[in-house]
Amino acid sequence: MEIGISTFVETTPDPHSGKVVSHAERIRQVVEEIILADKVGLDVFGVGEHHRKDYAASAPALILAAAATQTSRIRLTSAVSVLSSDDPVRVFQDFATLDGLSNGRAEIMAGRGSFIESFPLFGYDLNDYNELFDEKLDLLLKLQASEKVTWSGKHRPSINNLGVYPRPVQDPLPIWIGSGGNSESVVRAGILGLPLVLAIIGGNPAQFAPLVDLYYRAVEHAGHDPKKLTVASHSHGFVGEDTESAADAFFPSTQYAMNVLGKERGWGAYTRETFDAARSENGALYVGDPRTVADKIIALRKNVGVTRFMLHVPVGTMPHDQVLRAIELLGTEVAPIVRKEIAEWEKKN
16 A cells, blocks of 8 residues: 655745745645655655645646655655646656656656646637647657657647657556546546546545456456556545544645535535545545544445555645645654554465
């Protein structure tokens, strides 16, 4: 069972003081968070790509590269790269460079993205949303498979037997598919033989079990070895010394961030009642003391089949020292419990 962190490098106003951390400061903080995550034994750290004022990470590979030479073990991934509005050649080159800097610890998590700001920024039509992703994923996979590439498509100039460099240390450089729970994207990942990441940020996580089953059915149908493929999850959460203080610390920034998005997307108000329901035993928030969070991750493994768990922290802007402490607790207390109990469970099943 792999355990790690994901972040969108948010720069929302502090819900108590109203202060906004600069993009530069927040980026430097995230590098510190990655270094600490490596130190406390976490397996993976993911940085998501966004192109708006309240997020500081438009170039995840650069942030990950800043931490690559200051870490030794942790895997470094985008979470996600918005492939539809990017150039797959540059994405591959950026992460191949990161792979070299980290000596073989880079990964790409490719997704459509749930935010649309990058499309007009880079001159793409939202009417081509699905077509862009399909075409660009096809090119990215060809770059993964071969040093020299011949390719043609509708939305990018053709490539005629050209080499793409640098080549990564890993062969192949891992490419994951990020999904919000759409069955079509789950099946695509399975047919292509790519590992899958599910954003489990609402409802009951157990409801995602049929999607994991669907994925592995697609894997087997396409002739891939299911033992070589992983399903991961990305879920909001926070680890504190005790459950109630953890909830009290995590709620204000989460409420602020969720209500901003709610106004944009037509959701209802995010209240403390909403929050508390989500952090219950069957909810998708992983908030509490180490034992509480560990138990929920163990349940996710047993009931859904996820073998990599990424805790998304913070949501909105929290004090940096609180985020660092949550990462420390996840690595030193939560992860050992999960790994031990899952190992014992797997021996019996």
